[in-house]
Amino acid sequence: MALPEYDLEGRTALITGAGRGIAGGVARVLAEAGCDVALNALTPTHAEPLAAAVAEESGRRAVALVGDMTDPAATDDVVEQAIAALGRIDILVCGVGDAIAKPLVPLPGRPSRHGTPVSDEELGLTVALNLTSALLSARAVGPHMLERGSGSVITIGSFAGRRGGAGTTLYAAGKSGTEGFTRALALEWAPYGVRVNGIAPGSFPDAVTAGEEGYRQRVESAERSVPLGRAGRLREVGLLAAYLASDASAYMTGQTLYLDGGMTL
Numbered sequence: 001m002a003l004p005e006y007d008l009e010g011r012t013a014l015i016t017g018a019g020r021g022i023a024g025g026v027a028r029v030l031a032e033a034g035c036d037v038a039l040n041a042l043t044p045t046h047a048e049p050l051a052a053a054v055a056e057e058s059g060r061r062a063v064a065l066v067g068d069m070t071d072p073a074a075t076d077d078v079v080e081q082a083i084a085a086l087g088r089i090d091i092l093v094c095g096v097g098d099a100i101a102k103p104l105v106p107l108p109g110r111p112s113r114h115g116t117p118v119s120d121e122e123l124g125l126t127v128a129l130n131l132t133s134a135l136l137s138a139r140a141v142g143p144h145m146l147e148r149g150s151g152s153v154i155t156i157g158s159f160a161g162r163r164g165g166a167g168t169t170l171y172a173a174g175k176s177g178t179e180g181f182t183r184a185l186a187l188e189w190a191p192y193g194v195r196v197n198g199i200a201p202g203s204f205p206d207a208v209t210a211g212e213e214g215y216r217q218r219v220e221s222a223e224r225s226v227p228l229g230r231a232g233r234l235r236e237v238g239l240l241a242a243y244l245a246s247d248a249s250a251y252m253t254g255q256t257l258y259l260d261g262g263m264t265l
Contacts, residue, residue: 003248004247005246005247005248005250006033006242006243006246006247006248007033007034007246007247008030008033008034008035008091008242008245008246009033009034010034011034011035011036011090011091011245012035012036012037012038012082012086012087012088012089012090012091013027013030013035013036013037013038013089013090013091013092013093013245014037014038014040014065014078014079014082014086014089014091014092014093014137014141015027015030015037015038015039015040015093015095016040016069016078016092016093016094016095016096016133016137017040017041017069017094017095017096017097017133017156018039018040018041018047018050018093018095019039019041019042019043019045019046019047019050020041020046020050020206020208020209021095021204021206021208021209021234022095022156022201022204022206022234022237023093023095023096023156024039024046024050024206024234025204025206025234025235025237025238026093026095026154026156026237026238026241027039027050027054027062027093027238028050028054028057028058028234028235028238029235029238029239029241029242030091030093030238030241030242030245031054031055031057031058031060031062032057032058033242033245033246034060035060035090035091035245036060036061036062036086037051037054037060037061037062037063037086038062038063038064038065038078038081038082038085038086038089039051039054039062039063039064039065040064040065040066040067040069040078040082041064041065041066042066042067042068042069043066044064044066046208047064047065047066048064050064051063051064061085061086063082063085063086065078065081065082065085067081069096069133069136069137070096070125070128070129070132070133070136071136072136075133075136075137075139075140076140078140079137079140079141079144083144088144088148089141089144089145089151090150090151090152090245091151091152091153091154091245092137092138092141092145092151092152092153092154093154093156093241094133094134094137094138094153094154094155094156094178095156096129096130096133096134096137097129097130097133097156097158097174097175098126098129098130099126099130099160099168099170099171100118100122100125100126100170100171101167101168101171102114102118102122102167102170103118103166103167103169104117104118104169104170105117105118107166118169118170122170123170126170126171126173126174127170127173127174127177129174130171130174130175130177130178131174131175131177131178131181134155134178134181135181138153138185138196141153142189142194145189145192145194146189146192146194149192149193149194150193150194151193151194151195152194152195152196152197152244152245152249153185153189153194153195153196153197154196154197154198154199154241154244154245155178155179155181155182155196155197155198155199155256156178156198156199156201156237157175157178157179157182157198157199157200157201157256158171158172158175158200158201158202159200159201159202159258159260159263159264160172160175161175161176161178161179161200161256162176162179162200162258162264163263163264175200178198179198179200179256182196182197182198182254182255182256183254183256186253186254187254190253190254195244195249195250195252195253196253196254197244197249197252197253197254197255197256197257198255198256198257199237199240199241199244199256199257199259200256200257200258200259200260200264201232201237201259201260202222202226202232202258202259202260202261202263202264203218203221203222203225203226203231203232203260203261203263204231204232204233204234204236204237205218205219205222205231206234218231219231222261225263226260226261226262226263227261227262227263227265228261228262229261230261231261232259232260232261236259237259240257240259244257
């Protein structure tokens, strides 16, 4: 028997960073659950084929919107295009993100291919991808949702935001910031019927992003290091996003849910 609280039929979603990886997986599941979707990516290379595949698989409208979500003007433009294409935005998934695996400064006595401190450019880019992009996306979508008095914002963090790790200082800082932003924005927007929650995935390798060999190595690493003994599947993040977007989670806001196979326990 169907559970009506989980039904997303007729709703619309803008998913940023959705050309591939976790956000791409979220886009597939939200469309399968009944959403019309706008898939944003920096280039059309992966976004356009994915939008076509999503539309064919789900029967829902799926459009690819190209734009740099770390740039304020481009972010505003993508949001305007999404509203024009879909009529409104019920769900915003802030899926832009990437990591630079590099110590903040070279570590004495530890051989490394990184012989220089993190540069200003690397610092700015990592923070922009993992934190600023979510802030800009929410700022652009906010007036639309607040005036309507409904909406669900879902940020994509990382287990690194809680656990950290040597060589991931910038990435952990950005994702920790995203979790704090999620809590604070939830309080700002709760009186207007707009909920803000986050998903913090663990190891979710993507063959398109990592390549076949990199994907195999990450899967094998997860089998050794993750308490549940395996890597996550992209669809699993999408299923959790569908819950957070639906009426089933109507009493939840400000929470970041760790979907990491037990890595942060």
